[in-house]
Amino acid sequence: MTLGTRILILDDEKIVCDRLELMLTKLGFEVMSCTDSQEAVNLLSAEHFDILVTDLKMPGIGGMDVLKFVREQRPTTKVIVITGFATTETAKKALAQGAVEFVPKPFKMSHLRDLVVHIAEALPPSAGDETATIR
């Protein structure tokens, strides 16, 4: 499934949100983005997203905490971590926290696109709640 897959992008750098949102929207995904992690947590509590693309190092609630929140509250949401502070250590930690992919910044737009499409295609048709069905 691609059409109707819901994606949330969280990064304190606006350029990351804007460009990813544009690219993924064009592919037919339903995309929301925010630069504030508290706002993202609020959104994640209120709505179901199939995929979360999140930065790690952000002011306020950090990416690892967001990951933990998703793991506990939204276990079906797949998380892709993107970070400019990529070390093997952080990668291991993020994957241990339930992230499915770890992408160091800067990255190729097409690389992230392929990851998202790949994950979206593998999603079960009825993952999460009714917002995630094929349109």
Place this chain on the structure above:
Amino acid sequence: MKWGRILGGGSREDALGNLRSRIAAFRDLLEKNNRVLETIGDATEKLGGDYLFDSQYLRSLDSELAIAVAAVVADLGVIAPKRHADLKRSFDQIREAIRARLESRPTPRGGPFVLRMDQVGSEQAWLVGEKLARLGEIRTRLGVRVPAGFVITATAYERSFANARLAELLARAQLPGADLVESATRLGEAISSASLPSGPLHALKRALRGFDRRARFAVRSSALGEDDRLSFAGVHRSILNVPRNQVTDAWVRVVASLFDERALRYRREHQEPLDQAAMAVGCLLLVPARASGVMYTVDPADPERNVVLVDAAWGLGRTVVEGSGAVDRFSIERGASPRIVGRRIGAKSHQWVAAEGAGLERVEVDPEFVQQPAVGDETLLQLAKIGLAIERHMRCPQDIEWAVDGHGDVWILQARALRVRPVPKERAQRLIQVLAEHPRLMANRGVIACRGIGAGKVVVPREGAGMESFPAGSVLVARYPSPRLARFIPVASAIVTDAGASTGHLATLARERRVPAIMGTGIATEVLRPGAEITVDAEENVIYDGRVPQLTHFGLLQPDDYCDTKEFRVLRAMLAHIAPLALRDPTAPEFTAKACRSYHDIIRYAHEMALTELSNPGGFGLGKLSRRGEHTWELDLEIPLDLLVIDIGGGVRGGRKKRRIAPSALTCRPLSRVLEALARPGVWARAPAGMDLAGFMASATRSMTLTAPAAGIPQRNLAIVSDRYMNLSLKLGYHFNVVDAYLGNSRENSHVLFRFVGGVTELVRRTRRAKLLSEILAHYDFSVTRSGDLVLARLVSATPALVEERLLMVGRLIGFSRQLDILLHDDDTADRLLADFIAGAPQPLRPGTET
């Protein structure tokens, strides 16, 4: 032993240590040099839009490069102490400029006070402001008719007005709660009362002298940053119909509008810092307009309607721009052949015209023309075509001011991005369905060098093809991204190549011009037929058969306008101090540490100087090392080479107490290779060439002062070695030969340098020999420079395996070249000897000699 005095250190060990550290510095320099080049390539590639990066990347780019380039500068300081002190100063200046860009601080601008319009293109935006840069761009690149004139640049503004008083007033106006009316008044006074310096004034007068006494100008604002992120539409002032002798005054009045109340309010609302404001001013000949107006290449009220809108009125453009009277409104269908699809003729009772003395006056329109369309159909279609060409070039919808003169000629007075609301998401979803059904010619082949969407007819330019073979808007398709294709880029709607990467020259140009580009597809010239219409989606890396208007329109309305984001602008600005290479020719007088303007210049300079130092006889103080001491051995060889070996680490098998060692005791791979080749049968000639043997052999080893040796030239043949390094200084007969080599573990840190100078014969023959050596070395992948009888050759970035192979060749060449000058009677002989050597002959064969 005088090691201490020789090398400036304390003990002998210090002296060796000194030598070791210079060689280590050279290794480090090579490594950093390569790393910096790689990083520059990576960063340049990021401008193509296919990478996502953020401000964190920019900060780490800055620090990573600064550390590496600083290390290169320090390394050169170790290799050649105190000789390149200017390099550190150049580095500091460049670093500061990059940091200023990173922190978006203003930097001293420089550049001319006045530029003619025909010298202006988009790359001058920093000097003439976006608005005029764009106008110059469409004039030179698209051949669109734009009024002649010149620009009084931002540099002239800074020199004339940016003084301490202005800075103080700006700082006050910037304070929260500052009274903008009062601030504007004071700032206006400061500008109009400034005493203008002679530099800008003279430049302005010189420019005006190029125009007729009766010329009338339109003096237009072009603030820096205007039209870039913020439209500033109508914020600043333009003055029309200015006589030649009033241009200076008009300049000051337009500059003053930079800080009038409206401008201050606008800047405050958009949080634009005042101290970074600067104003360039265009002085363009006033078009005596019969009709003028505004054209939108997309309907902002309904962007998905496929039309160009044109508003027109009689006389000068003020009626339309200010909305001060009725106008005509035309809709023209977009497409390859535009068609007028709507017209509404207004009752245009008045028009603005140029007044007799100066300024404008509003006059009544002859009643006969009030209800007539201000422009004819033909002109309208011509206008639409120009508008679409500008849109294609600028890659976004355009808001264009135009005029038609008494001869019916169309003039473009201004063009800027038209802001339209984003496409609704449902529309994007529909697009996917359209695309899914559209036939694809290619998908996911090659790499995206510049993101974007473009459509047009395929043109595969032939060798030497002129611009006439490449209609504007075509898709450039080629086997190789050859630099000769560069001239087509400004008018291409997209680029697709078979070979090439996203870091090549053509890719860089495509990014500069924002032309969507896919490189290295492998099959473009096979699959894409010349003359066929295609749509290149260099965002998703797909090429569609035919035009897909939904996709191009979507790309137009919802461009991935990464180029305009702050991060991209900062990266571009930083790269301007990082990537350009001005220091190309090491023999040019400008090849100095002071002349370095970018990091690329710095590493190029340091690399060159280090190599020169290494290949100089006596460089590194090697010459004075030739006395025997600890770590020093005489080498027992079959051939009379009389070679002294100094080991600086692992070059000789340990525990050798004797003064003489056999070649088998050497663990230095580079030297072993060279000696291996020299020991092969026939490589070291026993017979003299036209000189008697005794004389020759004597000359081969005696110390001599024939070609005025530089201070420190070794008194005997000398090899400084470690396990992987060799610096071999030879004087054989009457020439000097230095070979410096390192066998690293990768191509980044392996090299061979070869230097050769001198000889026993007259300069003509010596030069002939130098030329022959150059040709031989070039044949074996060396890059060679030659001047007179001096040859400098380098093999850098070669695999270790290749370096070893080439060291064998160098050994052979040392033997081969010993008597060459004596043999080189004429150029024909030289050609024959070149062939001989390449064919593997151990020695130059004299005519008539049997092998």
